[in-house]
Amino acid sequence: MAGQDDGRPTLSLSALDFDGDSTYTESTFNNELERADHVALTTAPSLIQGGISGAEDVDVYNLGPIAAGDRILVTMTTDDSLDGAVALFDEAGDALLVNDHRNLYLGKSGPFVDVVIRRASAACFVAVSATPGYPAKGAYALVASKESPVSTPLPRPATVLLVFDGGGNVRIGGRPAVDVPTFDASDISSDYASDTDAIMHQVADAVRADYRAFDVTILSTSEGAVFDGQMTRVFFGTYDPALLGVAEGVDEFNAVAAQDAIVFTDTFEAFMALRPSVPQMSRAIANVASHEIGHLVGLVHTSDPAEIMDVTASLAELMEPQVFAVAPLNPEVFPLGNQDAVQSLLDSVGGNPLLAAVKALRPNRDSITDKARVDRRPARSLVHLSSCGVCNTHR
Numbered sequence: 290m291a292g293q294d295d296g297r298p299t300l301s302l303s304a305l306d307f308d309g310d311s312t313y314t315e316s317t318f319n320n321e322l323e324r325a326d327h328v329a330l331t332t333a334p335s336l337i338q339g340g341i342s343g344a345e346d347v348d349v350y351n352l353g354p355i356a357a358g359d360r361i362l363v364t365m366t367t368d369d370s371l372d373g374a375v376a377l378f379d380e381a382g383d384a385l386l387v388n389d390h391r392n393l394y395l396g397k398s399g400p401f402v403d404v405v406i407r408r409a410s411a412a413c414f415v416a417v418s419a420t421p422g423y424p425a426k427g428a429y430a431l432v433a434s435k436e437s438p439v440s441t442p443l444p445r446p447a448t449v450l451l452v453f454d455g456g457g458n459v460r461i462g463g464r465p466a467v468d469v470p471t472f473d474a475s476d477i478s479s480d481y482a483s484d485t486d487a488i489m490h491q492v493a494d495a496v497r498a499d500y501r502a503f504d505v506t507i508l509s510t511s512e513g514a515v516f517d518g519q520m521t522r523v524f525f526g527t528y529d530p531a532l533l534g535v536a537e538g539v540d541e542f543n544a545v546a547a548q549d550a551i552v553f554t555d556t557f558e559a560f561m562a563l564r565p566s567v568p569q570m571s572r573a574i575a576n577v578a579s580h581e582i583g584h585l586v587g588l589v590h591t592s593d594p595a596e597i598m599d600v601t602a603s604l605a606e607l608m609e610p611q612v613f614a615v616a617p618l619n620p621e622v623f624p625l626g627n628q629d630a631v632q633s634l635l636d637s638v639g640g641n642p643l644l645a646a647v648k649a650l651r652p653n654r655d656s657i658t659d660k661a662r663v664d665r666r667p668a669r670s671l672v673h674l675s676s677c678g679v680c681n682t683h684r
């Protein structure tokens with residue numbers, strides 16, 4: 290909190306069920322990782338109390354070094370005027386977990402962290418803010434502890450089936466079920482009437498290239514692959530008035546094998562004002578497909594038009610190659626910190642670190658046309674693109 294802490298509300302400790310003996314109260318300036326309050330994390334719970342003064346306020350606590358196998362537990366309680374969010378970051382400020390877990394079935398709306406650390410870090414930061422878009426001023430208390438190291442969870446490789454031959458009754462999260470017809474490029478535009486096979490081929494190649502460094506096997510019905518009941522599926526087809534794509538949610542560390550996403554290919558008619566070539570249209574569809582798959586293996590939204598988990602690119606920028614890389618978290622996810630998509634993917638699904646590092650190098654953006662530079666319409670706010678398990682699980 291930046292100043293003016295006097296008179297902020299405090300929570301009744303009796304409501305917290307706290308029986309530890311270490312208590313901390315936030316300092317005046319702890320809005321950045323560099324200015325984090327130090328809290329010694331031990332197996333005995335520590336109580337941290339603070340306040341959030343508005344949507345821009347972030348409170349950061351340095352829980353000290355962490356080792357692979359440490360299990361970090363943080364529960365958050367807030368007063369009624371604050372809808373709180375918590376996130377965990379490593380020493381570089383890269384997100385370890387951006388949390389929107391809530392024990393709704395226990396009648397508790399406060400978020401919590403329960404994560405086994407995959408790799409050692411000299412520092413582990415826990416940051417508190419208001420949930421973007423929700424009530425943003427009030428008091429909170431965190432109870433934080435770590436359990437003795439357990440074995441580090443292994444990455445879980447993924448198999449993804451690109452479904453171009455349609456599907457009935459496809460249900461994504463809490464959305465109504467839709468029938469997805471067989472992909473036909475002429476449903477995007479009659480310009481592509483003879484390009485269905487070329488687009489399917491180029492999309493499959495591009496998504497495969499995006500995930501080549503990682504243990505994600507990309508199969509396609511256009512190449513004769515069939516669903517075996519265990520695969521993550523991405524359907525290509527049909528229209529949505531608000532979305533280019535949707536996925537079931539953010540599946541942290543790829544905990545669930547078989548999940549679905551849809552790339553609403555008919556909605557890509559929105560690109561036709563830019564007269565995309567077949568490779569450009571294929572690239573845009575592939576970028577969205579790789580993005581939705583990213584959610585299903587644990588990635589959240591970022592703000593960097595050259596990064597696959599971005600939600601700020603213009604339509605023209607979406608026709609350019611994107612890569613998995615370090616990028617700022619989108620403010621609607623959390624107001625501070627980055628996501629290292631490469632490291633997160635290596636942690637969640639596994640892969641080849643050297644190849645991943647090379648692929649994370651930014652593409653040469655000079656190839657973007659002048660039109661792209663002028664057209665700064667954010668594709669996913671104009672055509673709002675979201676998958677957001679955050680939205681699905683909150684409240």
Ligand SMILES: [Zn+2]
Nearest residue numbers: 674675676677
């Ligand atoms: Zn998304």
